[in-house]
Amino acid sequence: MSEKAMIDPAMVDRLAEVAVKVGLRLEAGQDLVLTAPTTALPLVRRIVAHAYAAGANVITPILSDEAITLARFENGHDATFDKAADWLYRGMREAFDNNAARLAISGDNPMMLSAQDPAKVARVNRATSAAYKPALEKISGFDINWSIVSYPNPAWAKLVFPDLPEDEAIVALAKAIFAASRVDQPDPVAAWNAHNANLAQKSGWLNGQRFASLHFTGPGTDLMVGLADGHEWHGGASLAKNGITCNPNIPTEEVFTTPHALRVEGYVSATKPLSHNGTLIRDIRVRFEGGRIVEAHAATGEEVLQKVLDIDEGARRLGEVALVPHSSPISASGVLFYNTLFDENAACHIALGQCYSDCFVDGAKLTPEQIKAQGGNSSLIHIDWMIGSGEVDIDGVAADGTRTAVFRRGEWAL
Amino acid sequence: MSEKAMIDPAMVDRLAEVAVKVGLRLEAGQDLVLTAPTTALPLVRRIVAHAYAAGANVITPILSDEAITLARFENGHDATFDKAADWLYRGMREAFDNNAARLAISGDNPMMLSAQDPAKVARVNRATSAAYKPALEKISGFDINWSIVSYPNPAWAKLVFPDLPEDEAIVALAKAIFAASRVDQPDPVAAWNAHNANLAQKSGWLNGQRFASLHFTGPGTDLMVGLADGHEWHGGASLAKNGITCNPNIPTEEVFTTPHALRVEGYVSATKPLSHNGTLIRDIRVRFEGGRIVEAHAATGEEVLQKVLDIDEGARRLGEVALVPHSSPISASGVLFYNTLFDENAACHIALGQCYSDCFVDGAKLTPEQIKAQGGNSSLIHIDWMIGSGEVDIDGVAADGTRTAVFRRGEWAL
Ligand SMILES: [Zn+2]
Ligand SMILES: [Zn+2]
Ligand SMILES: [Zn+2]
Ligand SMILES: [Zn+2]
Numbered sequence: 001m002s003e004k005a006m007i008d009p010a011m012v013d014r015l016a017e018v019a020v021k022v023g024l025r026l027e028a029g030q031d032l033v034l035t036a037p038t039t040a041l042p043l044v045r046r047i048v049a050h051a052y053a054a055g056a057n058v059i060t061p062i063l064s065d066e067a068i069t070l071a072r073f074e075n076g077h078d079a080t081f082d083k084a085a086d087w088l089y090r091g092m093r094e095a096f097d098n099n100a101a102r103l104a105i106s107g108d109n110p111m112m113l114s115a116q117d118p119a120k121v122a123r124v125n126r127a128t129s130a131a132y133k134p135a136l137e138k139i140s141g142f143d144i145n146w147s148i149v150s151y152p153n154p155a156w157a158k159l160v161f162p163d164l165p166e167d168e169a170i171v172a173l174a175k176a177i178f179a180a181s182r183v184d185q186p187d188p189v190a191a192w193n194a195h196n197a198n199l200a201q202k203s204g205w206l207n208g209q210r211f212a213s214l215h216f217t218g219p220g221t222d223l224m225v226g227l228a229d230g231h232e233w234h235g236g237a238s239l240a241k242n243g244i245t246c247n248p249n250i251p252t253e254e255v256f257t258t259p260h261a262l263r264v265e266g267y268v269s270a271t272k273p274l275s276h277n278g279t280l281i282r283d284i285r286v287r288f289e290g291g292r293i294v295e296a297h298a299a300t301g302e303e304v305l306q307k308v309l310d311i312d313e314g315a316r317r318l319g320e321v322a323l324v325p326h327s328s329p330i331s332a333s334g335v336l337f338y339n340t341l342f343d344e345n346a347a348c349h350i351a352l353g354q355c356y357s358d359c360f361v362d363g364a365k366l367t368p369e370q371i372k373a374q375g376g377n378s379s380l381i382h383i384d385w386m387i388g389s390g391e392v393d394i395d396g397v398a399a400d401g402t403r404t405a406v407f408r409r410g411e412w413a414l
Numbered sequence: 415m416s417e418k419a420m421i422d423p424a425m426v427d428r429l430a431e432v433a434v435k436v437g438l439r440l441e442a443g444q445d446l447v448l449t450a451p452t453t454a455l456p457l458v459r460r461i462v463a464h465a466y467a468a469g470a471n472v473i474t475p476i477l478s479d480e481a482i483t484l485a486r487f488e489n490g491h492d493a494t495f496d497k498a499a500d501w502l503y504r505g506m507r508e509a510f511d512n513n514a515a516r517l518a519i520s521g522d523n524p525m526m527l528s529a530q531d532p533a534k535v536a537r538v539n540r541a542t543s544a545a546y547k548p549a550l551e552k553i554s555g556f557d558i559n560w561s562i563v564s565y566p567n568p569a570w571a572k573l574v575f576p577d578l579p580e581d582e583a584i585v586a587l588a589k590a591i592f593a594a595s596r597v598d599q600p601d602p603v604a605a606w607n608a609h610n611a612n613l614a615q616k617s618g619w620l621n622g623q624r625f626a627s628l629h630f631t632g633p634g635t636d637l638m639v640g641l642a643d644g645h646e647w648h649g650g651a652s653l654a655k656n657g658i659t660c661n662p663n664i665p666t667e668e669v670f671t672t673p674h675a676l677r678v679e680g681y682v683s684a685t686k687p688l689s690h691n692g693t694l695i696r697d698i699r700v701r702f703e704g705g706r707i708v709e710a711h712a713a714t715g716e717e718v719l720q721k722v723l724d725i726d727e728g729a730r731r732l733g734e735v736a737l738v739p740h741s742s743p744i745s746a747s748g749v750l751f752y753n754t755l756f757d758e759n760a761a762c763h764i765a766l767g768q769c770y771s772d773c774f775v776d777g778a779k780l781t782p783e784q785i786k787a788q789g790g791n792s793s794l795i796h797i798d799w800m801i802g803s804g805e806v807d808i809d810g811v812a813a814d815g816t817r818t819a820v821f822r823r824g825e826w827a828l
Pocket of ligand 1: 349
């Protein structure tokens with residue numbers, strides 16, 4: 001007889017505590033809007049308990065469900081695929097206007113929609129994005145404190161650990177999430193405070209340097225990434241406009257800023273596969289001229305990659321460059337999570353598409369035109385892919401050409 | 415080795431079909447707002463499939479969860495108990511203004527809040543009722559098609575079948591729900607059409623009689639229930655103002671109308687216990703003068719009953735009187751469901767609180783002032799309790815005092 005492997009409830013409770021006290025730093029009197037898949041209910045329940053204990057006003061969990069999502073694609077008439085629950089998203093915007101915090105629990109089956117008609121999936125995504133935009137602006141503009149944490153889903157666990165039985169795969173993925181989220185440490189909240197201080201020291205040093213470019217060199221990579229005029233480095237905790245310092249991503253290992261959309265030159269090779277809408281794109285190699293990808297190849301999934309690059313003009317240009325040491329816990333675990341939240345924290349990365357407006361000095365005060373003039377890219381997409389490894393060096397290049405070592409063999413050189 | 419008892423998925427699918435095709439008669443192009451406890455997910459998933467197949471535009475399931483609800487009472491700071499998710503309820507109102515249909519899946523643990531502070535429970539109910547009021551008006555005013563169906567919950571099943579192991583209790587409750595909802599019949603949709611025709615014949619006869627009062631007599635009961643001026647009897651399917659004929663309750667056995675808020679005299683004894691927010695109120699006995707409850711007792715739960723009566727002025731007056739034969743399938747099953755949706759269909763009943771504005775001739779055209787002038791009651795609450803049995807007789811009393819037998823020994827006398 002074999003006992004079924006179970007996720008440790010004490011660790012679930014610690015992750016919930018980190019989500020509320022580190023991720024959101026929820027303040028007494030705040031409402032909380034929480035989204036999660038039904039498979040994450042064990043974590044949702046503990047988060048709600050910690051959030052009410054922290055003095056939450058009203059918590060509204062909006063639960064999604066894979067079977068319900070699939071029922072739409074499998075049974076819906078044609079008209080449904082261009083519709084969204086506008087009233088719900090308008091309501092969320094209203095909640096954020098009233099200083100509600102926002103927590104997303106990530107943990108869907110990454111292959112959920114892989115058997116569905118891609119045209120219908122694209123139509124639903126477009127309708128949902130349009131309806132969600134007013135609420136999302138309050139999040140991406142950091143008007144409020146927000147965060148994302150993760151919880152295992154059976155299909156996700158089997159994708160990451162295909163050789164384990166399902167129950168063991170779920171427990172293995174849970175352990176990997178707990179370790180990456182620092183809740184396996186004796187005092188997770190203290191560990192996060194120390195980690196945030198380290199990330200703040202690194203981004204502070206970079207902001208003091210005011211490099212014009214970063215020069216990445218490694219196997220298959222010789223890439224000069226110009227940085228946007230007036231760029232600002234961020235990492236770890238962020239001060240939202242409502243005065244609350246939150247950790248928008250649990251986990252996070254990166255310090256990141258905005259590259260210049262017109263000043264990227266050279267070639268770069270991905271160091272990890274990119275999982276995009278159910279397709280695994282392996283061995284991406286691209287060449288930039290004047291900030292624009294002019295040549296792109298991949299060993300698998302090249303067709304999907306080309307489609308991504310053709311979505312709009314900004315999809316061929318960079319919106320983010322991020323530095324992550326090769327010794328980061330997620331990188332050290334060797335686990336490929338097939339989930340950007342984790343995988344982008346395993347290595348230095350760049351992102352195609354939309355830039356973050358707050359990665360500029362006084363970014364909150366800049367108009368979209370000013371952001372563009374300073375080199376900020378805009379696009380419907382933001383897709384991160386990994387270009388760091390233990391063999392990559394990075395130099396900071398000042399406006400006068402002076403070089404400073406930033407990374408050597410994948411680790412911070414300062 | 416014992417196989418765990420399971421709910422029959424084919425019957426779940428039939429109940430989902432009845433919910434969509436009989437309960438809502440959902441039309442292509444309608445949005446649907448659906449509320450359900452997480453324990454009802456197997457039914458929710460099939461309802462969503464049938465509703466999208468019927469041409470639903472966007473379905474928004476809002477799932478509640480017992481552990482989440484309890485976490486608030488167990489951890490919340492004092493201020494939370496007077497708050498509600500106003501933005502969500504405003505959004506629902508907006509959805510109904512745009513002709514969304516409404517489906518509630520009932521199946522919470524009836525004792526969920528029994529261990530919580532009744533004062534906090536009352537405060538949350540008050541805040542939620544106030545926030546929900548604008549949306550609820552669209553439902554109770556029949557602006558849109560709406561319905562309620564039920565699904566077993568483990569704790570509910572153990573309350574109804576305390577002597578069975580949990581898995582068997584759940585299956586037994588599911589079978590009782592399927593039978594009461596007529597989905598155990600060969601063609602459930604046809605069975606509902608026949609049943610609706612029978613209820614329409616009974617309410618048609620009562621509307622032709624135009625009684626001034628109903629006189630209930632039985633053990634511990636001698637109650638004269640004045641009927642509102644211009645009252646109208648309803649039963650079974652209802653034509654909503656959006657032109658769709660829906661069955662708001664699955665199951666339903668009652669024909670019902672609006673009593674006169676000022677013209678109820680005498681005493682009445684409940685014939686079944688009333689389960690209210692986790693408290694079982696047994697052997698209710700009340701006395702009316704001028705439509706108002708002036709004396710109220712109960713063998714258990716009297717304190718809760720008194721609190722209910724003190725919620726507002728309308729809580730002491732009647733908003734509904736309903737006739738159900740003692741031989742109705744739910745009564746015949748002998749099962750006490752501890753759930754008004756079922757138990758109110760086992761016996762004649764009256765309701766404290768809010769009346770239904772559509773239970774008036776041309777009710778849709780009446781202002782709140784006119785409804786009040788005709789004797790319609792208003793309140794934040796609407797709580798049904800059972801006063802019928804095989805020993806209760808009912809006379810219809812005309813304006814001139816003429817009496818007509820309506821019920822004899824619990825059965826229709828016509
Ligand atoms: Zn990043
Ligand atoms: Zn990114
Ligand atoms: Zn009733
Ligand atoms: Zn009622």
